[in-house]
Amino acid sequence: MIVEDRGIIFDATTKPASERIAYFTSLCPTRSGSFFCGFQVGPSKHAATSTIRLCRSRARTRTWQEVPARFANTWNDVPGSLAAGEMVEVEPGRLLLFTTWFDRSDPDRPLFDPVTEGVLHCKQLRAVSTDDGESWSGWEEVPTSGLTGCATTGPVLQWPDGTIAYAFESFKEYDDPKPGRHGAWLLPSRDGGRSFAAPVQVAQHPEHKVYYWDQRLCPGNNPGEFVALFWTHDLEKKKDLFVHIRKGALKGGKVHGAPVKATTIPGQIAAPLLLPDGRLLAFVVNRGRPGTMTLWQSRDGGATWLERDALVVHTHDERAALTQGAENIDFKQYWEDMGKWSFGHPAIRPLGEGLVLLAYYAGTPTCMSIHWARVNCEG
Numbered sequence: 001m002i003v004e005d006r007g008i009i010f011d012a013t014t015k016p017a018s019e020r021i022a023y024f025t026s027l028c029p030t031r032s033g034s035f036f037c038g039f040q041v042g043p044s045k046h047a048a049t050s051t052i053r054l055c056r057s058r059a060r061t062r063t064w065q066e067v068p069a070r071f072a073n074t075w076n077d078v079p080g081s082l083a084a085g086e087m088v089e090v091e092p093g094r095l096l097l098f099t100t101w102f103d104r105s106d107p108d109r110p111l112f113d114p115v116t117e118g119v120l121h122c123k124q125l126r127a128v129s130t131d132d133g134e135s136w137s138g139w140e141e142v143p144t145s146g147l148t149g150c151a152t153t154g155p156v157l158q159w160p161d162g163t164i165a166y167a168f169e170s171f172k173e174y175d176d177p178k179p180g181r182h183g184a185w186l187l188p189s190r191d192g193g194r195s196f197a198a199p200v201q202v203a204q205h206p207e208h209k210v211y212y213w214d215q216r217l218c219p220g221n222n223p224g225e226f227v228a229l230f231w232t233h234d235l236e237k238k239k240d241l242f243v244h245i246r247k248g249a250l251k252g253g254k255v256h257g258a259p260v261k262a263t264t265i266p267g268q269i270a271a272p273l274l275l276p277d278g279r280l281l282a283f284v285v286n287r288g289r290p291g292t293m294t295l296w297q298s299r300d301g302g303a304t305w306l307e308r309d310a311l312v313v314h315t316h317d318e319r320a321a322l323t324q325g326a327e328n329i330d331f332k333q334y335w336e337d338m339g340k341w342s343f344g345h346p347a348i349r350p351l352g353e354g355l356v357l358l359a360y361y362a363g364t365p366t367c368m369s370i371h372w373a374r375v376n377c378e379g
Contacts, residue, residue, distance in 0.1 A: 038085025291316035
């Protein structure tokens, strides 16, 4: 594999202070040939005024322009912030946009409560566009059936039979005194996102001692099949484990397949993609020293991942004042570090003819842009 080309999707260095931090990266191809990139933008990570932006490329991803649409931060007249902008084309020309809205009625409240370890009250929302992303409907709530502390976690799954599935995770809300119970979920829809079935659990540790964070999934070869990768954190051992994987299928309102298991890939968030030749790719952020964004490949469906086959796409000099290392992680302080990291959030999409498009954010603690890279997987 080789990097054929790279560039900038959203250049934060040219923006005002209110738009200097861009992250929560997503990618979406459309039938018209356009490519969209969604991301969160604000004056800082997890800012009370953060919103989402979209950029679009009509030139095979070489050049990108900001979409003029702007998105309301309020929900039922309550001020909030928007995190993530995951898109999917459910019908020719009909796009859905999903985001997580956080309650910012008290702008001094941080996203994470260091006392209860819960997150701000939130809603999952979606909007619709029928004009190639130029304009969007108002927000509508996506029901999560009583699950709380929820957040968008990656691409919307889509299968040839028209089924889609919105990926999110649940935890606990800001002022909830009960212990956290993290879970990874899918919310299926068989009518183009007009309605959703009950949430389907993808991963949850039976004793809640391990968290399967930030799931990223890609569809398999048959309807309902998927591959999921997880940033995996062991609460008892106070450390991140290797990236974990689950291969399964969504059938009859449940996930069927093998349980979650470890890979040999070091790192945190990992985005999978299944190639037509059967290779499974994983675009992974690793916050070691130095930090890296690496494209891994498996030739046996995820059973083995050889380091010699991996491609380092980006090497990062993390300048943030972090407090946590690789071992003996203080969970509350780790949340603080998440708000300081200056690179990550891998996204991956196929371009055809052995090419894939990658996107991620990278920069300094005071200015983070959205980057792209095109990789030839036959090189």
